[in-house]
Amino acid sequence: MSQTLLIKDIRIFDGENEIPSGSVLVENGLVKQVSRGSLNAPDASTVVISKPGHTLIPGIIDGHIHAHIDEQNTVLGQALKFGVTTVCDMHQEVENLAELRSRALNDPNSADFKTASQSATVSGGWPTAIITAHDKSEETLARVATWPDLKNRADVEAFIRDRVEDKADYIKLMHEDGNGLSVKPNLPSLELQKDIIDVAHQNGLLTVAHATSLQGTLQILRLGIDGLTHTFCDQPPTQEVIDAYLANNAHCNPTLVAIASLTTEGQREQERYSNDPRASKFLNSQGKQNLCKCMALANDESKVEYAYQTVRKLKAAGIDIIMGSDSAGPALGTAFGLSAHQELATLVAKCDFTPKEALIAGTSLVAKRLRLKDRGRIAEGLRADLVLIEGNPLEDIDRTLDIRGVWKQGTLCSTYSGLAA
Numbered sequence: 001m002s003q004t005l006l007i008k009d010i011r012i013f014d015g016e017n018e019i020p021s022g023s024v025l026v027e028n029g030l031v032k033q034v035s036r037g038s039l040n041a042p043d044a045s046t047v048v049i050s051k052p053g054h055t056l057i058p059g060i061i062d063g064h065i066h067a068h069i070d071e072q073n074t075v076l077g078q079a080l081k082f083g084v085t086t087v088c089d090m091h092q093e094v095e096n097l098a099e100l101r102s103r104a105l106n107d108p109n110s111a112d113f114k115t116a117s118q119s120a121t122v123s124g125g126w127p128t129a130i131i132t133a134h135d136k137s138e139e140t141l142a143r144v145a146t147w148p149d150l151k152n153r154a155d156v157e158a159f160i161r162d163r164v165e166d167k168a169d170y171i172k173l174m175h176e177d178g179n180g181l182s183v184k185p186n187l188p189s190l191e192l193q194k195d196i197i198d199v200a201h202q203n204g205l206l207t208v209a210h211a212t213s214l215q216g217t218l219q220i221l222r223l224g225i226d227g228l229t230h231t232f233c234d235q236p237p238t239q240e241v242i243d244a245y246l247a248n249n250a251h252c253n254p255t256l257v258a259i260a261s262l263t264t265e266g267q268r269e270q271e272r273y274s275n276d277p278r279a280s281k282f283l284n285s286q287g288k289q290n291l292c293k294c295m296a297l298a299n300d301e302s303k304v305e306y307a308y309q310t311v312r313k314l315k316a317a318g319i320d321i322i323m324g325s326d327s328a329g330p331a332l333g334t335a336f337g338l339s340a341h342q343e344l345a346t347l348v349a350k351c352d353f354t355p356k357e358a359l360i361a362g363t364s365l366v367a368k369r370l371r372l373k374d375r376g377r378i379a380e381g382l383r384a385d386l387v388l389i390e391g392n393p394l395e396d397i398d399r400t401l402d403i404r405g406v407w408k409q410g411t412l413c414s415t416y417s418g419l420a421a
């Protein structure tokens with residue numbers, strides 16, 4: 001059980017609004033009270049932290065990652081050091097779920113873990129096509145051979161039953177037609193995708209889909225998807241696609257950093273982040289190397305500017321844009337935890353977001369859209385997932401990397417154990 005904690009004399013961004021100077025009381029891993037002004041410690045054993053000039057924000061939620069299990073804990077552990085207290089996995093081996101969930105639940109130095117579990121795959125589709133384009137090892141071929149090859153309604157019903165059994169947090173569809181890429185995966189039929197969305201909805205599950213082309217995005221929106229896990233980069237946006245988002249009230253998680261790695265236009269920014277001492281101290285040499293390389297899977301017509309344009313237009317139309325990085329072990333140009341900060345900064349630099357709007361996209365809004373009801377804001381009764389930042393990220397989004405404390409359910413991540421002294 002975590003200690004009672006009082007953080008005071010701080011600016012608070014509660015996930016939606018700013019409190020210029022206030023206090024937050026934490027008890028039993030939950031936020032007990034948020035006050036404009038000063039609060040007194042309830043008893044002598046309360047840990048009191050006074051940090052004038054600092055800002056307390058809700059734990060960042062990365063709405064799109066792919067976890068793996070490693071000894072160094074470079075997924076959930078690294079994410080937490082960067083203030084990402086929850087990661088939302090978007091395709092996972094069923095056999096990894098127990099271990100990842102156990103770390104999330106029992107290790108105070110690991111971020112919390114939400115997952116789609118196994119995504120709705122077809123043979124030769126996404127992501128099999130891309131994985132096997134680079135890696136034809138027997139082990140990899142054997143692994144992808146265990147994934148579903150959905151063909152009809154009965155397969156879909158069995159697939160959704162399995163996800164309910166796995167306690168999947170949402171259902172992930174793969175709708176990659178390869179229009180903007182240098183690979184051509186098999187595209188599931190629209191009839192199959194419609195069945196997946198319908199059966200998921202009948203089971204009360206949220207549906208989100210991978211698509212990186214304009215046409216694929218339009219198709220999957222018209223089938224009733226609840227959200228996209230990327231924006232597209234093969235063409236500029238059209239009014240038609242904005243209208244399709246509006247018709248569903250679908251959200252968009254653009255993954256701009258990953259798109260820029262896909263087209264290789266992100267190279268310089270990736271290097272800049274990798275060389276930032278605030279970031280590099282938490283990355284191992286493999287992590288730094290991966291961050292400085294690009295996925296380079298887009299064809300010559302694709303441009304990250306199309307993705308920026310689309311996000312600007314969607315935002316202006318009132319569509320919810322949520323933050324997710326698509327960080328993954330094999331995803332070059334990304335780093336767990338760090339890429340979430342780069343994504344927030346990119347929303348501000350390229351897509352007309354104010355720093356506050358970017359922080360909303362990375363906290364309360366991603367929680368709302370992915371139906372994580374117990375987090376995403378600093379509010380009474382919610383999880384005490386908190387990040388203490390030196391300076392004011394509401395004025396300068398780059399300050400989100402000036403992290404001085406991270407709490408998961410009221411427990412301080414040990415990286416920051418010098419804080420209370």
Ligand SMILES: [Zn+2]
Nearest residue numbers: 064066090326
């Ligand atoms: Zn992904």
